[in-house]
Amino acid sequence: MSAIATESLLAGIDAAVEPNAPLGKRTYFSVGGCADFLASPRSEAALVDITRRCAEAGVPLRVLGEGANLLVDDEGVDGVVVCLDQPCFRERTFDRSADGVTLHAGAGLAMNRLIRESGQRALGGLEQMIGIPATLGGALRMNAGGRWGDIAQSTISLRLVGADAKVRTISASDAGFAYRHTSLPAGIITGAALSLRDEDPKELRERIKEISAIKAASQPLAANSAGCMFRNPADSTGRRLSAGALIDEAGLKGLCHGTAQVSPVHGNFITIETGGSTRHVAELSEQVAQRVHDRHGIRLDREVVFWRRGGSE
Ligand SMILES: Cc1cc2nc3c(=O)[nH]c(=O)nc-3n(C[C@H](O)[C@H](O)[C@H](O)COP(=O)(O)OP(=O)(O)OC[C@H]3O[C@@H](n4cnc5c(N)ncnc54)[C@H](O)[C@@H]3O)c2cc1C
Incomplete structure (x- = not known):
């Protein structure tokens, strides 16, 4: 669906709507492109309307919180991103x-x-x-x-x-x-x-x-990150292993890729320079998962949510 069609899709709904809205500054990573539309509904009824219209038109609908666990693709995301920043929420x-x-x-x-x-x-x-x-x-x-x-x-x-x-x-x-x-x-x-x-x-x-x-004392709180990149994996008894320790033992703390780095402070944090590229974070996280697998035979699953056009994980 074209941007114009999406705009008319939201017409008449009680919501503040911003087309082509930059999302990077709304996330803790501080990187990534724009949402086709950012909508702040002014009531739950307006949110219901947005949801219904997006579902009927097949337009992707996502919701943004504080952006603390989110990596937005450099190319941004399609459809509508909802933000619950109005007083009613x-x-x-x-x-x-x-x-x-x-x-x-x-x-x-x-x-x-x-x-x-x-x-x-x-x-x-x-x-x-x-x-x-x-x-x-x-x-x-x-x-x-x-x-x-x-x-x-x-x-x-x-x-x-x-x-x-x-x-x-x-x-x-x-x-x-x-x-x-x-x-x-x-x-x-x-x-x-x-x-x-x-x-x-x-x-x-x-x-x-x-x-x-x-x-x-244990987290790089001043750096751009989304906290832990990976979930702690479970061993065969169901006990959770520390993903940070597995990354550390694989010698990956401090590893750099473009504008992204495995934090030297906490192995499960990937940080990025301001103005950096989402691609670097995504690629570095894949490298880390691969090298942990090579070293320990354990697969790490990403905890951070990755938004991109045409689908998200
Ligand atoms: C420095 C730092 C430390 C962190 N430490 C921890 C920690 O100790 N433990 C931990 O669990 N996490 C931690 N995190 C990650 C993050 O804080 C959590 O995952 C948090 O729950 C994300 O909330 P958010 O509102 O920012 O969600 P976002 O990052 O905005 O969104 C995350 C996901 O939740 C969905 N979502 C957001 N709002 C809604 C809603 N209203 N309804 C439905 N879905 C919604 C989004 O669509 C997305 O899929 C840390 C992050 C940072 C930057």
Whole structure:
């Protein structure tokens, strides 16, 4: 479908629409081309309209969170990219009942903000997510987390506009949360209910400080990256091996390819120079996977999502 046809496809929908919108600056890698259209719906109903029209016209539809786990091709992406940056997707309420506190939050909210606001109320339950840049929607889709836990453990349910334009509420037990993975139907998460608990504010602050310090000491936080490039692979007993250690043992820390480099600080981070090329990151990640396979006989799967024209992974 031509760009003009896509523009008319979005006509009359209550959304801010930007044609030919640069995506690189909206990702942590800071590289990559443009989206044919970037749409910020002003209501869930408008998001449903966009979804329905894209489905009927066969136009690709993607959703962008904070761009912290995303590599956008140098040639950009086709179709419509939705961004949940309007106020209706950033509302939150803290509801107390006899069972505890439930946080109802929009999927466009930054996790760091939710952690901070929970902390101000002396509520714990999200601190395992500290230092993971994400919107709530992106964290849920990836089941983001690490050694302190993941978003699944705090999730009661989520709301999703499916690729069929139907709005569903899905309980955590039906979301198929697994290690850095969900089995959700295709679609866009618009919000979630999260379970919080009363905490001693001092202990909560200390825990957050401790996790932040460990991350700051072991990750190249100032560089352009998307965090861990690869999932930790499982061995034959199901135990997760550290992809970073496998990369380190293969002697790949510091390896450069064009504008991309395997971080000398953390082997599972690939970093890129500002103004660099997505192609370099993609090629370097393939080299790393191949050399880890040559050395250890283990296949590494990419955790970072790669968007490109004509299809994404
Ligand atoms: C410095 C650094 C450290 C990191 N550390 C960790 C870590 O410790 N643990 C960890 O798990 N990750 C980590 N990451 C990766 C990243 O933070 C997570 O994957 C995070 O969940 C990405 O969220 P996002 O909103 O940025 O999603 P994006 O990167 O914008 O999108 C990622 C995927 O989620 C989809 N998505 C986004 N929003 C929605 C939505 N509303 N509905 C449905 N799908 C959606 C996108 O379409 C895409 O497929 C790190 C990244 C960086 C840069």
